[in-house]
Amino acid sequence: MPLLAEIFRELGYEGTTLSQITERTGIGKGSLYHFFPGGKEEMAAAVLEEVDRWFEDFIYEPLRRDEPAVAIAAMWRGVDDYFRSGGRICLVGAFALDGTRERFSEAINGYFRRWVEALAGALVRGGLKQDAARAEAEAAVLGIQGALVLSRALDDHDVFRRAITGMQTRLKATF
Amino acid sequence: MPLLAEIFRELGYEGTTLSQITERTGIGKGSLYHFFPGGKEEMAAAVLEEVDRWFEDFIYEPLRRDEPAVAIAAMWRGVDDYFRSGGRICLVGAFALDGTRERFSEAINGYFRRWVEALAGALVRGGLKQDAARAEAEAAVLGIQGALVLSRALDDHDVFRRAITGMQTRLKATF
DNA sequence: GTCTATACAGTGATAGAC
DNA sequence: GTCTATCACTGTATAGAC
Numbered sequence: 572m573p574l575l576a577e578i579f580r581e582l583g584y585e586g587t588t589l590s591q592i593t594e595r596t597g598i599g600k601g602s603l604y605h606f607f608p609g610g611k612e613e614m615a616a617a618v619l620e621e622v623d624r625w626f627e628d629f630i631y632e633p634l635r636r637d638e639p640a641v642a643i644a645a646m647w648r649g650v651d652d653y654f655r656s657g658g659r660i661c662l663v664g665a666f667a668l669d670g671t672r673e674r675f676s677e678a679i680n681g682y683f684r685r686w687v688e689a690l691a692g693a694l695v696r697g698g699l700k701q702d703a704a705r706a707e708a709e710a711a712v713l714g715i716q717g718a719l720v721l722s723r724a725l726d727d728h729d730v731f732r733r734a735i736t737g738m739q740t741r742l743k744a745t746f
Numbered sequence: 747m748p749l750l751a752e753i754f755r756e757l758g759y760e761g762t763t764l765s766q767i768t769e770r771t772g773i774g775k776g777s778l779y780h781f782f783p784g785g786k787e788e789m790a791a792a793v794l795e796e797v798d799r800w801f802e803d804f805i806y807e808p809l810r811r812d813e814p815a816v817a818i819a820a821m822w823r824g825v826d827d828y829f830r831s832g833g834r835i836c837l838v839g840a841f842a843l844d845g846t847r848e849r850f851s852e853a854i855n856g857y858f859r860r861w862v863e864a865l866a867g868a869l870v871r872g873g874l875k876q877d878a879a880r881a882e883a884e885a886a887v888l889g890i891q892g893a894l895v896l897s898r899a900l901d902d903h904d905v906f907r908r909a910i911t912g913m914q915t916r917l918k919a920t921f
Numbered sequence: 922g923t924c925t926a927t928a929c930a931g932t933g934a935t936a937g938a939c
Numbered sequence: 940g941t942c943t944a945t946c947a948c949t950g951t952a953t954a955g956a957c
Contacts, residue, residue: 583844585760589951599924600952606922610951665843667899668835669758676901683899706912709896713909714885717892721884724842724858726851734888737881764933774942775934781940785933 576618580662584615584671612674615666619678622662625653626686634689639697639746646690647739650715657722657731664716686712697746707745714738751793755837759790759846787849794853797837800828801861809864814872814921821865822914825890832897832906839891861887872921882920889913 607613633642663682694704722731782788808817838857869879897906
């Protein structure tokens, strides 16, 4: 599964072929279809679900549960770690940008909606008003996605780190 | 050419097939290969070049030439218009996220590098220090890309408009 | 459960008539 | 310049031996 996720991340949904998957995982097509009768689409759906679960466990749930300042600081650390300072892209964000979006719209929408809501909730508990919290949460989540795009486009991890640091200090100043 | 750009934007590089192109443009494969002997890759390269030229003419060059406040205001308007308030994605940003990046790395890098440099230059002329200008320019460009990702993921144009407006007022306050 | 075989549609690309 | 026909190949998916 981690290998599968990595392949989809590198090549995108359309760019990923079963041959690539068999080659890089060492698993034959027969076995692949034994585990995923729905084929490539089911494989990608499983990967998306796994990604979603990771964020739910390590980012969203702490944001809902823990002390805002602590949870938000952990979020920035977790994000920098998960995306390897821009060396790894967000599969969900990438899927949102092309025709793949229609195929997985529910999963994509849920991932980002719950992220924004969890972060906005923490900010409200931190003292922000509802509207301001939502705006700041959207700005943070979108900033992370944009940082991934720009750092990969410029092939420069510093862009990612700088952006993350900047957003973090800026956000901390609001509550 | 505009049709071609639209197809690549909707489907991504790997998702775009020659059949789709012939179908939606009404041009047969023979004619297509007459204009683009290099096939799909040459078509995508031509589209990227056209996109680049548009931004060069209507965004970057004004940023280098005109009065900073005026050019930056025009940039936000131009961006909102070009991306149809999030209804249209950035082809270059999308290409940066998957395996297509390697194929067009020069074009992708140049597009974003020149954007950041032009904007940072305008901010310097507006009174910011070099480092601060670069950071703000990166934040703005990356914010636009992120706004495209998030607004499409949530299928909500308001997210895009809100983000653009927020960044615009925030940036204006810095110089 | 895993592999090899293969089916069959669709891919990018080319040739040649017009 | 454009179209039709077709190429070789790869795509996803399945069947069946082991």
